[in-house]
Amino acid sequence: xxxxxxxxxxKDHDCYLILTHKRPDGDTIGSAAALCRGLRNMGKTxxxxxxxxxxxxxxPYLEGxxxxxxxxxxxxxxxxxxxxxxxxxxxxxxxxRGIDLAIDHHPSxxxxxxxxxxxxGRAACGEIVYEILKELGQITAxxxxxxxVAVSTDCGCFQYGxxxxxxxxxxxxxxxxxxxxxxxxxxxxxxxxxxxxxxxRLITERMHRYEEGKIAVAPVxxxxxxxxxxxxxxxxxxxxxxxxxxxxxTSITIRELKEGGCKLxxxxxxxxxxxxxxxxxxxxxxxAAAGCTVNGTMExxxxxxxxxxxxxxxxx
Amino acid sequence: xxxxxxxxxxKDHDCYLILTHKRPDGDTIGSAAALCRGLRNMGKTxxxxxxxxxxxxxxPYLEGxxxxxxxxxxxxxxxxxxxxxxxxxxxxxxxxRGIDLAIDHHPSxxxxxxxxxxxxGRAACGEIVYEILKELGQITAxxxxxxxVAVSTDCGCFQYGxxxxxxxxxxxxxxxxxxxxxxxxxxxxxxxxxxxxxxxRLITERMHRYEEGKIAVAPVxxxxxxxxxxxxxxxxxxxxxxxxxxxxxTSITIRELKEGGCKLxxxxxxxxxxxxxxxxxxxxxxxAAAGCTVNGTMExxxxxxxxxxxxxxxxx
Numbered sequence: 001x002x003x004x005x006x007x008x009x010x011k012d013h014d015c016y017l018i019l020t021h022k023r024p025d026g027d028t029i030g031s032a033a034a035l036c037r038g039l040r041n042m043g044k045t046x047x048x049x050x051x052x053x054x055x056x057x058x059x060p061y062l063e064g065x066x067x068x069x070x071x072x073x074x075x076x077x078x079x080x081x082x083x084x085x086x087x088x089x090x091x092x093x094x095x096x097r098g099i100d101l102a103i104d105h106h107p108s109x110x111x112x113x114x115x116x117x118x119x120x121g122r123a124a125c126g127e128i129v130y131e132i133l134k135e136l137g138q139i140t141a142x143x144x145x146x147x148x149v150a151v152s153t154d155c156g157c158f159q160y161g162x163x164x165x166x167x168x169x170x171x172x173x174x175x176x177x178x179x180x181x182x183x184x185x186x187x188x189x190x191x192x193x194x195x196x197x198x199x200x201r202l203i204t205e206r207m208h209r210y211e212e213g214k215i216a217v218a219p220v221x222x223x224x225x226x227x228x229x230x231x232x233x234x235x236x237x238x239x240x241x242x243x244x245x246x247x248x249x250t251s252i253t254i255r256e257l258k259e260g261g262c263k264l265x266x267x268x269x270x271x272x273x274x275x276x277x278x279x280x281x282x283x284x285x286x287x288a289a290a291g292c293t294v295n296g297t298m299e300x301x302x303x304x305x306x307x308x309x310x311x312x313x314x315x316x
Numbered sequence: 317x318x319x320x321x322x323x324x325x326x327k328d329h330d331c332y333l334i335l336t337h338k339r340p341d342g343d344t345i346g347s348a349a350a351l352c353r354g355l356r357n358m359g360k361t362x363x364x365x366x367x368x369x370x371x372x373x374x375x376p377y378l379e380g381x382x383x384x385x386x387x388x389x390x391x392x393x394x395x396x397x398x399x400x401x402x403x404x405x406x407x408x409x410x411x412x413r414g415i416d417l418a419i420d421h422h423p424s425x426x427x428x429x430x431x432x433x434x435x436x437g438r439a440a441c442g443e444i445v446y447e448i449l450k451e452l453g454q455i456t457a458x459x460x461x462x463x464x465v466a467v468s469t470d471c472g473c474f475q476y477g478x479x480x481x482x483x484x485x486x487x488x489x490x491x492x493x494x495x496x497x498x499x500x501x502x503x504x505x506x507x508x509x510x511x512x513x514x515x516x517r518l519i520t521e522r523m524h525r526y527e528e529g530k531i532a533v534a535p536v537x538x539x540x541x542x543x544x545x546x547x548x549x550x551x552x553x554x555x556x557x558x559x560x561x562x563x564x565x566t567s568i569t570i571r572e573l574k575e576g577g578c579k580l581x582x583x584x585x586x587x588x589x590x591x592x593x594x595x596x597x598x599x600x601x602x603x604a605a606a607g608c609t610v611n612g613t614m615e616x617x618x619x620x621x622x623x624x625x626x627x628x629x630x631x632x
Contacts, residue, residue, distance in 0.1 A: 158474045158487070159505050161498035168488035171474070175481035182477035186585075189475050193562045194529070197520050204517040213510070246509045269502075 001101075003128070006117040007135035009101065010039065016046040017073035019094060021086040026188065028080035029058040030150025031103070031129045035079060036065045037146070038129075038138040047071055051090035055233060057188070061146045075100050078113060080125035082106035103128055123162040126150025127170050134173070144174040148184060157189045198228035200241060207242065210306065214270065216242040217252045217305075219298045239265040239289070250274075250309065254301050257293075262301040265291045272312065280308040317417075319444070322433040323451035325417065326355065332362040333389035335410060337402040342504065344396035345374040346466025347419070347441045351395060352381045353462070354445075354454035363387055367406035371549060373504070377462045391416050394429065396441035398422035419444055439478040442466025443486050450489070460490040464500060473505045514544035516557060523558065526622065530586065532558040533568045533621075535614045555581040555605075566590075566625065570617050573609075578617040581607045588628065596624040 001009060018036055020028040032048045039046035047067030067073075076094045081087065082104055087095050095112075102113035105128055107120040119128050126147050133139055133147075151170055155163040158171070175181060192200075202224050208217045218241070228234070242251030249270030255263045264281070266274040267289050274290035281304060283292020294301040317325060332355055336344040348364045355362035363383030383389075392410045397403065398420055403411050411428075418429035421444055423436040435444050442463050449455055449463075467486055471479040474487070491497060508516075518540050524533045536554070544550070558567030565586030571579045580597070582590040583605050590606035597620060599608020610617040 159501040163491075163497065163501075165488040165491035168484040168491065172481040172484035172488065175479075175484065181479065185475040185479075190560050191562050192560050197561060201517045201520040204513050244506050244508050245513060246507050 001115055001117045003117070003131045003135055006101070006103070006115075007132050009115065010044075010132070010136065011042070013075040013100070014044050015072075015074035016044060017067055017071065017076050017094065018046065018048045019076065019078040019081065019087065019091045019099070020048065021078075021081045022088045024055070024058060025080075026058055026153025027124045027126055027150045029061055030146040030148075030153070031079040031125045033061045033065055033146035034126065034133065034143045034150065035077070035103075035129050037140075037143050038133040038136060041138055041140070041143075042136065047073070049088070049090050049094070051088060057233075058149070061149060077101045077103065079103050079129065080105070082108045083110045084112050103132070121164070123160070123164060123167045124151045124154035126154065127167060130170050130174070139173065139177060141177040141179050144177040144179045145184070148174045148179060148181060149188065152181075152185070153188055157185060193234050195228050195230040196234040199224070199230050199234060199238065202228055203238075203241060208302070213245075213247045214249045215252070215306075215309070216245060216248045216250070217254065217302055218242050219254045219256075219302065221256045221298060222258065239267055243267045243269065252302075252305055254298050254305075256298055261293060261295045262298055263291065263293050264301060264305055265289070266305065272309065276312045277305065277308045280311060281305065317431055317433045319433070319447045319451055322417070322419070322431075323448050325431065326360075326448070326452065327358070329391040329416070330360050331388075331390035332360060333383055333387065333392050333410065334362065334364045335392065335394040335397065335403065335407045335415070336364065337394075337397045338404045340371065340374060341396075342374055342469025343440045343442055343466045345377055346462040346464075346469070347395040347445045349377045349381055349462035350442065350449060350459045350466065351393070351419075351445050353456075353459050354449040354452060357454055357456070357459075358452065363389070365404070365406050365410070367404060373549075374465070377465060393417045393419065395419050395445065396421070398424045399426045400428050419448070437480070439476070439480060439483045440467045440470035442470065443483060446486050446490070455489065455493060457493040457495050460493040460495040461500070464490045464495060464497060465504065468497075468500070469504055473501060509550050511544050511546040512550040515540070515546050515550060515554065518544055519554075519557060524618070529561075529563045530565045531568070531622075531625065532561060532564045532566070533570065533618055534558055535570050535572075535618065537572045537614060538574065555583055559583045559585065568618075568621055570614050570621075572614055577609060577611045578614055579607065579609050580617060580621055581605070582621065588625065592628045593621065593624045596627060597621065 016039055018032045020032045036046045036048050048065045050066040076099050078099050099113035102116045104118050105122040105125045109118050122128055130147050155167055203218045239253045242248055250272055251267045253265045257263055266277055268274045273287050275285050275287055278290035278292040281292040281294055285291055294304050334348045334352055336348045352362045352364050364381045366382040392415050394415050415429035417431045419433045421435055421438040421441045425434050438444055446463050471483055519534045555569045558564055566588055567583045569581045573579055582593055584590045589603050591601050591603055594606035594608040597608040601607055610620050
């Protein structure tokens with residue numbers, strides 16, 4: 001459905017339950033919160049499905065919006081969910097019942113819903129929710145806040161390559177409502193936990209560099225996490241940490257697993273294809289970001305991935 | 317002068333020399349480069365004054381635009397220069413001759429020029445240059461590039477509090493020319509030198525925390541810089557490094573000086589007034605960012621600034 005069709009469809013329905021994806025990020029939570037508030041402002045009943053594994057960073061945006069336990073929705077809408085496998089545990093009954101509308105921006109959208117509003121050219125699902133709510137005349141400062149969180153977090157505060165002129169135009173329109181973006185930007189882009197800082201210190205101390213610094217490897221052992229006092233939340237996007245170093249073209253993060261073995265994440269910005277490298281070790285992903293699992297010690301995993309890189313470079 | 321008046325004025329003059337401020341940043345260099353290209357596209361003769369102490373980050377944007385040694389301009393324009401004291405050594409003769417036009421966004425503009433185009437509500441001088449060049453019909457992709465550098469670097473890639481809806485609107489218009497922002501964002505916002513990373517590691521290792529982590533102090537000794545292999549360029553905005561730590565409200569960077577003594581930089585995000593604190597030690601600045609110099613060792617400087625904070629807090 002187009003933006004206009006989706007807006008009309010939302011007017012025609014009621015008793016909404018909005019679903020976010022598992023391991024939720026700013027885009028799915030912000031899109032859900034904005035849509036929920038917009039629908040309520042239109043006089044509709046609308047709630048967000050709880051139990052999405054909220055993080056302390058995004059949970060505040062859901063305040064007052066979560067569905068009561070006995071809520072029986074008539075209309076189920078998913079936001080920013082590309083595939084059936086990405087529904088939360090709490091969302092499983094809805095998946096069995098059937099999703100009425102999916103609003104999404106992923107090119108990999110599986111079209112699991114009866115109706116779909118998809119624009120794969122958008123940096124964030126929040127941009128699409130913005131266009132729908134604008135069509136419905138619902139862009140207030142209260143709604144602009146979660147939409148700004150959705151849009152800005154999915155494009156790294158306008159730094160990533162997915163940022164378009166439209167992304168900036170949406171941000172401008174949201175700021176026109178009087179929204180104060182500074183505390184949001186400080187919270188989401190300019191704040192590090194103490195534990196995260198220690199993780200970065202320890203990685204800087206212990207990383208290995210090869211090929212004149214073009215390849216950087218960060219061995220992240222369980223004891224490193226212990227020493228830093230870090231939880232999984234502190235490790236968010238740690239694979240990007242090495243990629244920012246001047247001259248690094250291939251960055252590899254090796255995470256030691258509790259159950260034994262290692263999980264590797266490979267990011268490339270030069271000519272090397274990360275998927276080809278990880279495929280040799282049974283993994284996969286995109287050309288610029290891929291992953292794989294290696295049974296063995298961290299040293300063995302490091303040797304295995306370096307060998308895989310040599311093999312791919314040898315064929316190039 | 318208004319944007320329209322400035323555009324008309326630029327049409328009426330010729331043989332331009334454009335001046336940037338000393339210790340140049342992305343805004344002054346990007347604004348100068350865009351203005352120079354725009355004037356040349358209009359058939360004017362235009363050059364940028366060389367010898368501004370270019371940095372390796374911004375020098376490439378000046379390529380082909382610097383004035384030949386014997387160039388005699390008819391019209392001198394300064395961009396992003398608020399005060400006479402901020403002219404470069406190479407710009408001094410122009411200052412004596414007289415500046416014809418100043419284009420600027422600083423509230424502290426000293427009105428040293430015959431004509432001034434000032435908009436203190438703009439995050440970057442580049443936004444004003446954009447409006448002028450748009451008026452003149454000169455926004456090409458080639459001009460959008462330095463303008464994007466100017467605008468994005470002065471607002472921390474749309475993260476700082478000076479970012480407005482207009483800032484985003486300018487960014488959108490620049491991207492509409494087909495400009496690829498990703499390599500620019502990677503260069504200016506997502507790249508750290510190896511030495512900078514070592515500086516951050518050593519600061520993390522050696523910082524002191526007080527009042528349950530609300531105050532953080534980074535002692536940056538000359539030996540720390542040696543150990544990290546850092547130059548002044550690697551230390552850019554290092555005072556912001558501590559401020560990003562969760563819970564830190566007051567961050568203090570103490571730089572040991574070659575000539576003896578220490579330079580202190582104080583940043584606050586809580587209720588404390590940084591200028592009041594630094595004034596006690598003979599310094600000054602803004603409420604949220606101030607500085608001072610202390611004669612003595614780094615330990616003495618640290619004690620002095622902690623005492624000054626206590627004194628200000630005691631009076632609050």
